[in-house]
Amino acid sequence: MHERKSKGSKKKVCEDDDEYQPSMDDNLLSSSSEDDNDDLEEVTRMAPGRRSKNVTPSTSVPEMRILVASNQPPQCTRSELPYPEPSSIAQPDQLESPQTIGSSVGSVPSARRNVRGATRGKGTERLVRQLGHAISVPIPSSSGAPEGEHATSLANEIGKEIRTSAPVRNCGWDNIDAGIREAIITRVRTKSDKAKVSRSKLPYNHISGSRSFAAAMLLIERLVNKTIEQSQPEVTSPMNEFEISIEVLGRRPGYLKGYGIHLRGSSSTRLKAQLQVGFYANTCPQAEFIVRSEVQRALSGNAGLGAGLVRMHFHDCFVRGCDGSVLIDSTSSNTAEKDSPINNPSLRGFEVIDNAKTRLEAACSGVVSCADILAFAARDSVAWTGGFRYQVPAGRRDGRVSLSSDTFTNLPGPSLGVSQLTQSFANKGLTQDEMVTLSGAHTLGRSHCTSFSNRLYSFNSTVSQDPTLDPTYAAFLKRQCPQGSNDTSLVVPMDPGSPTRFDASYYNNIIANRGLFTSDQSLGSDSGTSSQVRANAFNGGLWKSKFSQAMVKMGKIGVLTGSDGEIRKNCRVIN
Numbered sequence: 001m002h003e004r005k006s007k008g009s010k011k012k013v014c015e016d017d018d019e020y021q022p023s024m025d026d027n028l029l030s031s032s033s034e035d036d037n038d039d040l041e042e043v044t045r046m047a048p049g050r051r052s053k054n055v056t057p058s059t060s061v062p063e064m065r066i067l068v069a070s071n072q073p074p075q076c077t078r079s080e081l082p083y084p085e086p087s088s089i090a091q092p093d094q095l096e097s098p099q100t101i102g103s104s105v106g107s108v109p110s111a112r113r114n115v116r117g118a119t120r121g122k123g124t125e126r127l128v129r130q131l132g133h134a135i136s137v138p139i140p141s142s143s144g145a146p147e148g149e150h151a152t153s154l155a156n157e158i159g160k161e162i163r164t165s166a167p168v169r170n171c172g173w174d175n176i177d178a179g180i181r182e183a184i185i186t187r188v189r190t191k192s193d194k195a196k197v198s199r200s201k202l203p204y205n206h207i208s209g210s211r212s213f214a215a216a217m218l219l220i221e222r223l224v225n226k227t228i229e230q231s232q233p234e235v236t237s238p239m240n241e242f243e244i245s246i247e248v249l250g251r252r253p254g255y256l257k258g259y260g261i262h263l264r265g266s267s268s269t270r271l272k273a274q275l276q277v278g279f280y281a282n283t284c285p286q287a288e289f290i291v292r293s294e295v296q297r298a299l300s301g302n303a304g305l306g307a308g309l310v311r312m313h314f315h316d317c318f319v320r321g322c323d324g325s326v327l328i329d330s331t332s333s334n335t336a337e338k339d340s341p342i343n344n345p346s347l348r349g350f351e352v353i354d355n356a357k358t359r360l361e362a363a364c365s366g367v368v369s370c371a372d373i374l375a376f377a378a379r380d381s382v383a384w385t386g387g388f389r390y391q392v393p394a395g396r397r398d399g400r401v402s403l404s405s406d407t408f409t410n411l412p413g414p415s416l417g418v419s420q421l422t423q424s425f426a427n428k429g430l431t432q433d434e435m436v437t438l439s440g441a442h443t444l445g446r447s448h449c450t451s452f453s454n455r456l457y458s459f460n461s462t463v464s465q466d467p468t469l470d471p472t473y474a475a476f477l478k479r480q481c482p483q484g485s486n487d488t489s490l491v492v493p494m495d496p497g498s499p500t501r502f503d504a505s506y507y508n509n510i511i512a513n514r515g516l517f518t519s520d521q522s523l524g525s526d527s528g529t530s531s532q533v534r535a536n537a538f539n540g541g542l543w544k545s546k547f548s549q550a551m552v553k554m555g556k557i558g559v560l561t562g563s564d565g566e567i568r569k570n571c572r573v574i575n
């Protein structure tokens, strides 16, 4: 550990001493602006389920031909009949000219025959209930007809639809006006498509779930009711979301916590797995607790490590996605990300991840990925230093590649301006607002002098010192980072007033022209971002909330899930 003396205060400053606060001798005003929302927690709430009255089995109808057998003479051609649009299709008794196509009046023979009644689709309904999912019926374009064991079910379903919307029983399909036929087909298709759209809007995955739609809706309703019940003021020790999920859903591997659906399906229905909050609830329930306790232990000894872990997660996600590649050690044949000059010697906190991993391997071997440990640790660092605690969707898997060269093209540098920063974040699917929000992480931690000394001594060919930098602050920085010093371990706090507090003072610093990097300061002068800087400075609670959301989004960049990648046994080494 490097030690040096601060010129002004004569206080010894260690490289890892983030509690160092410049004294008044340093002529630096604190610009901390504590907001009073520190106790707030941001909780991702479960979206209430949408209720749908109609439960329609999905039938795949890529191409269809419907034959309605009939012995009746053709009486049904009425091309002048304006067939209503599918959405406004009338019921049989509302149709204009019943004798034309109706089955109950007009041309229907009056004599009662002892025939089997038309199917009411009960069998199909029962089958769908038993299977727990919609029936898929292939209609190959070669034959143009439904095939397979459920072909009859589809035909029945279509027949039912036709009877209720356009009775053609006694006309014969071939004898019906082409326009009317087209409208009937459109209606059947629309019904199926509408059901598909409704399902796609559901807050859970209906297609790959093993429950019937109705059963899943019931569970969602129970979850919502339970959540509301538990949030009532008279409930003294409310259940958390895990407990609610377990009570309502029971313990079952693979559950999407809080949504009651498990993602395993047949290989044909399996979707690419998504990150899930509570991913380890069944496989390693203590996972998040272990990480949190390791982070707390580490930060109690050196609060600055919190900054290190937040930055490490950012550097992991921006290079090859959040796959823990930043944690991999170099080998004799490969210089890994962590040994790029962008990361070495500035990245810190690796040992916190190692310690958590060791404990997790002892508790549940081969289950918790290093990428997830890092995502949890970053969240715990934000929370520990005063940010909002947010829920981290997990299920990331670890990558097997880590290249130093990747860091240069993916990580933004401190000399960038707003448009380049915006582009850099856009490349990762993040907005300009999220870029401004996430940059607020510079309220924590420190920087090596080498990262910004150009602003003090070699700004451009005309001026040596960046004119946008507050002169008092520049003088302070110059004392901390003497010109010509080749001590690469010299560091300064990025938010000198409160380097270990997750507060909005970063934005106040920018407003006071005390942003440490060009990348920070430019956010305050650009017309597209300056209003966000002011808004975040003004409302620290809102910024913290936005920060949590942006971290969740950043944590999803390029993740490996399902069977991709691996679960490293040792975060430093590929299995």
Ligand code: HEM
Binding pocket: 304, 306, 307, 308, 310, 311, 314, 346, 347, 348, 412, 413, 414, 415, 416, 421, 435, 438, 439, 441, 442, 444, 445, 446, 447, 448, 449, 450, 451, 517, 519
């Ligand atoms: C907007 C573009 C960004 C640039 C150009 C940038 C650049 C830098 C640089 C140059 C340092 C100092 C490294 C050193 O010399 O020690 C630093 C530190 C830090 N950065 Fe960023 N950063 C950016 C965005 C972010 C984001 C998005 C986060 C997290 C969400 C973040 C978190 C941090 C933290 C916490 C530190 C302090 C690390 C420590 O104390 O160990 N940065 N950043």
